[in-house]
Structures are given as C-alpha cells and as structure tokens.
Amino acid sequence: MSSSSKTKKTVSNKLVVAAIDVGTTFSGYAFSMNYDFNENPSKIHINCRWIGGGQLITNKTPTVLLLNPDRTFKAFGYDAESQYAELAEQDAERDDGKLFHKEHFYFRRFKMKLYKTKNLMRSTEIEDEQGRKMNAIKVFSICIKYLSDDVRKLIYQRDTDIKRTDIHWVITVPAIWNDSSKQFMREAAEKAGLNGSRLTIALEPEAASLFCMHVPVDKMAITGKSADRRSSEIRTFPKGTKYMVVDAGGGTIDITVHEVIDDGHLKELVASGGAWGGTMVDKAFEDFIIKLFGIKSYEEFKKNHVEDLVDLQREFELKKRSISVSKEGKETLRLPVTLYEIYTKLTKKSLRDAANDHKEFAGKVTYTAGKLRIDLDVVRSWFRESCEKTISHVRNLLKHPASAGTSTILMVGGFSESTMLQEQMKAAFGDTRLIIPEYAGLAVLKGAVMFGHDPLTIASRIARCSYGISVYRDFNPSEHPQNKLVQFGSRKKCKDIFAIHVKKGQELVVGQAQSTSRYSKLEEDQISLYFDIYTSPEEDPKFVDSAECTFLGKLEVEVPHEKSRAIGVFVSMIFGGTELTVIAKEEKSGKTTKAAFNFLK
Structure with a gap:
C-alpha cells in the first residue's frame, strides 16, 4: 500500500506541517519538513517518549489538564496526572484539613462533551473532575497551546532556521462532528496562538486513510480470505478500489468508505459513526468496580486517593489492549489497598463478601493478596456494547x-489496538480483507501531517445532512399552513421555508460551489442580508422549525445602499472541504466577497 512508481508525485510547498490531535483519551503531535515529505511522505516525526509512572512509555500522552487555582497552566498529560495525585497526597498529610488540590482545576477526557453538546456556543462550559466549571474554548486552547509549544521545540531542534510563520498547522476532529464543533476547534486553536490562515481542520478517518496509502504491506497485519501476502504485492490500491476505514478512538468510532478515483485521489462514498469508542469499555469497568464496592466506597476512593485512582486507570488501560476472545482463565488486576480499606471501613465486610453479595460475580471474582482475580467472561462483557x-x-x-x-x-485509531475489538471484527467479517497498520493509534496523527501537505488528495465528500437557509416565499394557501403567513405591506409571504442548498447524500466536490442561489432584499432600506442556516437529517425538509432541523448560525452579506428591492446577491456555498466556505457576489457591481459565517453563538 505504499507508493509505487505509478503513483502521482506530490510536491509540498509548505516548509513544515505540524498536526495536533487532542483525543478523548490520549493526545499527541507529529510533524514533517517539506523536503522529507517530497522524498518520502511517510517520514514523519513524533514525540515517542511520553513517560507515565516512571515505567510507561507511549507515543501519546493522556488528555489530562491541570490548572492552577487562578486558571493558569500547570501541567498536561502524565505530568498532570502525577502532579495532581501528589497534591492530593500532600493534602492527606496536612494537619489543618485543607484540601489544596481541590482548588486546582483537573480536566480529564473532556473532548466528548463537544460531541454531546447539542447547541455549542462560545460561552459553553465544561466541568472538571471536581465539578468546577470553566469556559470550554479556554480549556481546549490551553491544551493546544501546550502541544503546539512542545512540538515547536522538536522542530527547532531539527532546524534552527525555522520561523513560527513557516509552520502550517493541522487540527484533527472526528468526521461525525458537526460544523459548530469544527469552528469551535478552529477558534480554540487561534486563541492558542495558531495563525488561522495557516491552519487546516482534518477529518480523522480521512487522515488515517491517507496514512495507510503510504504504509508498506510488511508493516500491516492482514487477515481474511484475501490475506495471502502474494496477493498484496501491489503496493497501492488501484483505481476503482473501494475500502472502509474504521477509525476506533477513545470517544468516537468513525466509519468511512473511500474509493480511489485516480493517482491516489480519494472519493468519500458513505460515512457514519457514533460514541462507541474505548471509553465505553472504561465506563463498563468503572460500573463493575462501583457494583462490587458500592458507590459510597468508590466516591470516597476517587475523592481522597487520587494517586491510587490514576494507577488503577493506567493499569486498566494496558490490560484493555490485551484482553482477547480466545484467552482462557482469569485476569489479574492489582487493587489499591486504599479501596479495599475504604470498603471494609464503610461496610464492615471483606471483599469475599462483596463478590458473594452479587450472584453474577459468585465464583467469578475473587480477592487474594491485594489482587482481583476476574473471570474472563466478566472482563469480556465490558467490551460487549462497544464491539456490538x-x-x-x-x-x-x-x-x-x-x-x-x-x-x-482498514482498522486505525487507538482502540483498534485492542485485541478484543480486532478478534471480534475478524469473526464478524471473515470474508473481508482486514488491515491493521503498525501503531494504528498514530495513523490519524501521521495522516493529518500528509493531509496538511496535500489536502487535495480528498477529491470529494458526501453530505452527512441537508443544509439550507430560512427564507420567505410567496404564500400559497394550498401548499403552506396558515400559521406561516406573514405580510410585508400588500405582499403575502410564507416564513420559515427550508431553502435547500445541499441535500443529504449529495456528492460534494472539493473546491467547487455545490449551490448558488440568488437572494434579494425584503425591505428597500436594507444594507445587509442576513440568513439563518439550518441542517436536517432529512433529504427534503420543508420548514426550518420542524423537530428534525438544527440551527447552525448566521450568514451576513452586505448589499449596496440603494432603496430598491430588485438588488440581488448570488450566494455560493462550498461544502466540499472540511469546513464550509461561503462566497457572495453582488449582482449589480459584480463585487465578490467572502461572506461572514458563524456557527457559534
């Protein structure tokens, strides 16, 4: 699947491209120089020595942010986990009962809150682990600033002549995120100091797909009926090939089908996904602990023994990758002594009693010498919902x-490294060639660097919903409900019409305007035209106030200061890129401007 002699040679004119992935569970960055990309696109540099707990070395670091009481930056990643735990331990040793660590802000796994927030705004707040609220854009911008500052240090180590203005930035987002979430990430990045004119938003499964196109077959794990290495000697997907990318991350699982159209260019055919990533397994594990020990014991443990909680979470993260369908016997999990002590103090029972109190755990969960021995059927049940x-x-x-x-x-993303998910996929799709690249968790990050150098590799995408503008049309009593009737002088109009610019399922060609419509003034003295933009999961919605429609934002277009309703403006919407762009052309003067568009309130 790496480049062959027949593959189009792309030349990058960007001196440096750096990609940042703020993931649900883990975050990281990667970069490459243009001379490296032009020679070998897969030659990409990462920080491969994030160190956690003195023994854990990973290619990414946990998405954990620690802020001082005054909301200034203190630490990120493994350092944030360790420093917060140390603050908590110091508080436990204090004689005055003060809890200094609770005055700090400790954010963990907060990315999914963007996906779950229906009406995302600039004022949207998110809670830290103690329930304290802070502006969400500010939280993300602090994370992006830390990662961008860190990657700059690596870039300058390689080439001291590189200037800040030489770096083109790429921020990755799940493909199932809406336009508001994309703009949110762009504004967070700009707030972190990244120049918006040198910033690209990349969709995660697309980035992974680009990376896999350049990875040699011997760096892949290939299964299925067509897994014979001899059938894999063609190093690129030939024109017309269709393949699916399953991007399994910590929070979301994005699924996209691509088709190779020519010279390595890709066309999106269908895409969808949901919040079924690795954190769903983490939640099932946490529910198990709560069921075993009780909510009171677990809440006290979380509150007063942060260092032990971090150790438990880190150990489970490692165990999660090795659990398999075929493994037999029991899984051993080191249990913090403090959790056991809290349980016995509150309940006056032993852990043997805890297991026996739940019929489903009887004979399947035992406690010996500080360790839980858990039947593998119980462990595998934690993966069931996500995998299914x-x-x-x-x-x-x-x-x-x-x-x-x-x-x-193609299976990519950090959760794709889970043996359990891999085996379940192999069992379900045995007739399909299943490809898992080495270090699948880095596929998105490295592919995002490639995308930054050559964004036109993605030739077209599919509209995931219908886009339209709320407009007034001449009222037709046989077609329009009476409650939609409004009058402008003697003119009868129907309000809230969903004027479709793009239909769900429509192919959106990159760089081309998918829709151009003419709009004119309602009132003679208007100096601007304002449009409310809506989306709908329906192909042909009628009105913007239906239950299925979602308001996205406003579009403003200036018009000549003339008292005439005849003046028109042609509005073109370009949806093919990862972000919506709008071009407005004033009919009389021919003046073309990029219209102001806002997805965030």
Missing part, C-alpha cells in the same frame, strides 16, 4: 448501495 455497536454499524454500511464491492477494511 461497531460491528452492527460496519455491517449496515457495507450493505449500503454505495459500498458495493468493498472488500477491504
């Missing part, structure tokens, strides 16, 4: 007419 929802969604997308002929599935 992912497999069901993959199966449904493979049945989609646009996916006909798809014979290869």
